[in-house]
Amino acid sequence: MEHSPPPFFKTGPTPLARLLIFSTLSLAFLVADVRFNYLASLRQVAAVILYPLQRIAAAPAGIVQRIGDFFVTHSSLRADNERLARENFENGALLQRLKALEAENTQLRNLLAARDRLPVKLHVAEVLYAARDPFTRKIIIDRGSQNDVQAGQPVVDNRGVVGQVTRVYPWLSEVTLVTDKSQFVPVQNVRNGLRAVVGGTGSDGTLELRFVPVQADYQNGDELVTSGIDGVYPAGLPVAQVTQVERSATQIFARITCTPLGGVANYNQVLVVASDSTFPPRPVDAKKAPPRAKKGKAG
Amino acid sequence: MADARFAPQEILLPVKAAHIALSLAVALMLNLLPWSGAWLWIKPDFVALVVLYWCIEQPRKVGFVSAWVLGLFMDVADGSLFGQHALAYSILAYAGIVLHRRVRMFSGTPQVLHVVVLLLMNDLIVLAIRLAAGAEFPGLQYFIGSFTAGALWLPLGVLLKLPQRPRTDPDL
Numbered sequence: 129m130e131h132s133p134p135p136f137f138k139t140g141p142t143p144l145a146r147l148l149i150f151s152t153l154s155l156a157f158l159v160a161d162v163r164f165n166y167l168a169s170l171r172q173v174a175a176v177i178l179y180p181l182q183r184i185a186a187a188p189a190g191i192v193q194r195i196g197d198f199f200v201t202h203s204s205l206r207a208d209n210e211r212l213a214r215e216n217f218e219n220g221a222l223l224q225r226l227k228a229l230e231a232e233n234t235q236l237r238n239l240l241a242a243r244d245r246l247p248v249k250l251h252v253a254e255v256l257y258a259a260r261d262p263f264t265r266k267i268i269i270d271r272g273s274q275n276d277v278q279a280g281q282p283v284v285d286n287r288g289v290v291g292q293v294t295r296v297y298p299w300l301s302e303v304t305l306v307t308d309k310s311q312f313v314p315v316q317n318v319r320n321g322l323r324a325v326v327g328g329t330g331s332d333g334t335l336e337l338r339f340v341p342v343q344a345d346y347q348n349g350d351e352l353v354t355s356g357i358d359g360v361y362p363a364g365l366p367v368a369q370v371t372q373v374e375r376s377a378t379q380i381f382a383r384i385t386c387t388p389l390g391g392v393a394n395y396n397q398v399l400v401v402a403s404d405s406t407f408p409p410r411p412v413d414a415k416k417a418p419p420r421a422k423k424g425k426a427g
Numbered sequence: 428m429a430d431a432r433f434a435p436q437e438i439l440l441p442v443k444a445a446h447i448a449l450s451l452a453v454a455l456m457l458n459l460l461p462w463s464g465a466w467l468w469i470k471p472d473f474v475a476l477v478v479l480y481w482c483i484e485q486p487r488k489v490g491f492v493s494a495w496v497l498g499l500f501m502d503v504a505d506g507s508l509f510g511q512h513a514l515a516y517s518i519l520a521y522a523g524i525v526l527h528r529r530v531r532m533f534s535g536t537p538q539v540l541h542v543v544v545l546l547l548m549n550d551l552i553v554l555a556i557r558l559a560a561g562a563e564f565p566g567l568q569y570f571i572g573s574f575t576a577g578a579l580w581l582p583l584g585v586l587l588k589l590p591q592r593p594r595t596d597p598d599l
Contacts, residue, residue, distance in 0.1 A: 154511075158514065258461070259505045259507070263563075
């Protein structure tokens with residue numbers, strides 16, 4: 129089996145010594161990554177080396193889809209076309225109304241000397257794959273710092289907020305979904321304007337409203353949209369719908385469960401929202417009171 | 428040596444470095460395929476499987492360095508903590524190298540049993556790191572992949588030994 133004689137005398141460090149060296153190195157990396165956020169550049173280098181493999185690995189799915197596209201029947205194409213034409217017509221009417229409203233809104237804001245709403249730019253991105261890590265909810269998209277994607281930008285699809293860009297590589301970025309346990313979105317109830325923070329639960333398809341008082345007016349079916357007061361998410365993007373409200377007298381906060389409106393579990397195309405969120409600096413209090421800790425994002 | 432538990436010792440050609448490198452690259456690519464839904468749970472960790480295979484078959488050619496570097500790549504690809512797979516694969520490589528003589532003695536099921544235990548240990552290390560970093564236990568389906576990997580162990584052995592088999596029978 130072995131064609132060269134085993135090196136009896138020169139075998140280098142023993143396996144145990146090597147194990148100690150490499151585990152120490154890994155642990156050092158772990159600590160540096162978790163606690164101090166060093167090693168970002170090393171990650172970038174590894175990501176660039178890995179990029180061709182990732183593209184090759186994503187290719188078969190694309191090919192399968194293209195083959196599927198090739199074999200669509202004439203009737204389904206006709207049906208699609210009809211549906212799209214109808215939608216286009218309806219959306220056209222809506223768009224005209226929206227334009228009129230936008231013009232009116234700008235005028236009113238001018239009258240009130242209020243700041244204009246931020247213009248928003250959208251990049252279309254393809255979802256390459258869902259991260260294999262079972263502990264987090266992340267997807268990898270095919271736009272990166274070379275396409276002006278920045279960490280912190282919100283990611284939406286045609287139905288609502290999907291997540292937020294959390295790490296950017298040259299040609300790829302990682303998007304943490306709203307269902308991730310560490311992801312929070314400031315929201316507003318469309319029905320009554322109540323503001324709150326919605327957070328992921330770590331399982332697909334459920335979000336949770338955090339720290340909402342028991343008396344707060346939430347009902348099943350309430351739609352939650354981004355409130356826009358955080359400067360990250362533009363205002364008015366649909367986020368979730370309330371599905372269950374539990375109030376118990378022994379708890380300070382109500383347990384409010386919601387389902388995300390964006391397609392967090394289907395992976396095709398998403399939009400990365402780039403808004404120049406140059407918020408004005410925090411107003412200085414007249415009394416120069418010592419700055420209190422941030423009041424949190426909930427209103 | 429008539430006992431069926433022990434593997435027949437084959438005479439194989441020396442393994443080429445390119446063959447090892449290619450198999451590791453293919454394993455990395457299989458891990459990067461866009462798995463989703465239930466497949467994500469069923470799918471084995473191909474990189475861990477192939478690294479373990481080479482550590483057992485060729486402990487002098489494949490070892491800590493390749494295991495560790497592949498671990499770093501997996502961490503970048505998954506967006507997980509930098510070093511968690513590197514640590515797990517290093518320990519896996521250590522177990523493979525220390526146990527390689529023993530595992531190679533066995534054939535069939537006993538060998539698979541060794542492999543499944545080693546891969547479960549690999550899972551447990553990653554789990555311990557994530558729990559320490561504040562994650563929640565993702566459920567018992569987390570361990571399914573290691574059993575799938577165990578089922579793939581014997582076919583993988585046949586596949587990876589193909590280029591090492593002599594072209595013609597030397598006895599003829």
